[in-house]
Amino acid sequence: MTGDIRVVLDQSALLAFSRGALPVGETLVEVTSEGDLYGTPVTVLVDVLRMLNSDDEAHIAEMGRRVRLLMASESARVLSVPGSSLDALLYWTPLVGGVGNAACVVAMLALPGSYLMTAKPQLYVDELGDGPILAIED
Numbered sequence: 001m002t003g004d005i006r007v008v009l010d011q012s013a014l015l016a017f018s019r020g021a022l023p024v025g026e027t028l029v030e031v032t033s034e035g036d037l038y039g040t041p042v043t044v045l046v047d048v049l050r051m052l053n054s055d056d057e058a059h060i061a062e063m064g065r066r067v068r069l070l071m072a073s074e075s076a077r078v079l080s081v082p083g084s085s086l087d088a089l090l091y092w093t094p095l096v097g098g099v100g101n102a103a104c105v106v107a108m109l110a111l112p113g114s115y116l117m118t119a120k121p122q123l124y125v126d127e128l129g130d131g132p133i134l135a136i137e138d
């Protein structure tokens with residue numbers, strides 16, 4: 001698939017999807033039905049999969065499988081965090097509560113016409129306003 005990346009998912013959106021939150025799936029179906037793509041920074045994906053890596057609890061492992069399936073789609077992109085974005089990451093990290101969130105903001109700002117999907121819009125609204133935020137209920 002070769003569309004534009006229209007949605008960047010943060011950690012809270014990936015975790016909401018892993019728990020079966022319908023708004024995440026519905027939005028991504030809408031995006032992909034228009035031929036566009038979604039993605040998440042590799043740092044965020046690693047953090048989420050690390051949290052959902054459990055051999056002891058079957059439901060946690062199932063949540064991890066859901067995220068892996070979501071990101072294995074031909075409409076998904078794992079976004080790199082280039083070294084050239086270091087200054088932007090340093091700027092955004094304290095403003096949005098962590099380097100993973102900052103990587104999402106930097107990615108979204110680098111992708112014209114894209115939105116940041118999150119279950120925690122309060123982390124971003126003060127700095128970004130409501131415009132580029134897709135707030136979802138978890």
